[in-house]
Amino acid sequence: MDTDEHLIREASPEDLGAVVASVSGLFAEDGARHDPHADPSWPEREGSEYYARLISSPDGLVLLALTGQRPVGHLVGRLNGPDPLRPPVRGAELESMRVAPQARGSGAGSELMRRFLAWAAERGVNETRVRAFAANTGAQRFYQRWGFAHTHVDLARPPY
Template sequence: MTELTVRRARPADVPAIVALIAADQLGAGRETPDDPVPYLAAFAAIDADANQYLAVAELDGALVGTLQLTYLPGLSHRGGWRAQIEAVRIAEPHRGSGLGSDLIAWAIGQARDRGCRMVQLTSNATRDGAHRFYTRLGFVPSHVGFKLAL
């Protein structure tokens, strides 16, 4: 198997990233990949922020995965930084191949290199498979999350 390459996303990657996000049960009803304008605006904001890293994973030059890594300063944990992993997606043909584990391991390594004290993530309550995946990787379900749509 060819080695996975992880790099910072570029504007030209946005359609493929949005397609990955829209290719599951939650994204299918929420995303509109045919209208790139809001996604390109969001990409520009993410790319301009030093505490954001929108990553893409490539295999043989093909985009096969993505995640967003956000670095959060805080006063708790003795002023320790934490890294938040969001929007993890692996293309359907590659799920179960180990690429997701490799991508998460990459993100954890980036957090360590940046001096973060912890890595955290959220996962929709309906994603039982994702919960098993994250638990296998050593993540502990420790909090209950709440959202308020605006």
């Protein structure tokens, strides 16, 4: 476990390589393990363009966690558009988050979450959401410690 202090900062266009590498790690660890249809090559193929748009968008947040100069994690969040079915909701989604295995338990994830929730509050958000794979109980426990609660259950029928 890393015990160094973490720097959490908004990613810049120069950080795209580090962001894509961290997202690739998440896809390999989480998506590819828990979703047989996930494409683990997506971050390398399309991630730079996707995250560059989010970095430049006022409705997007891309954070990097660094120990010293070494990237050890990321968080991607975005504001949600108005929902005509739920007009009083101003929402934000935590789209993607990862802390590298060697930095887990060091507080980097909590620092990323603090920054995301502060960013959302500054924008008048009154509901934040995150999705986690049902099999990823560690992620679910982390999010529950931050006040997230189960609100929906997605059911999928695999092909036979």
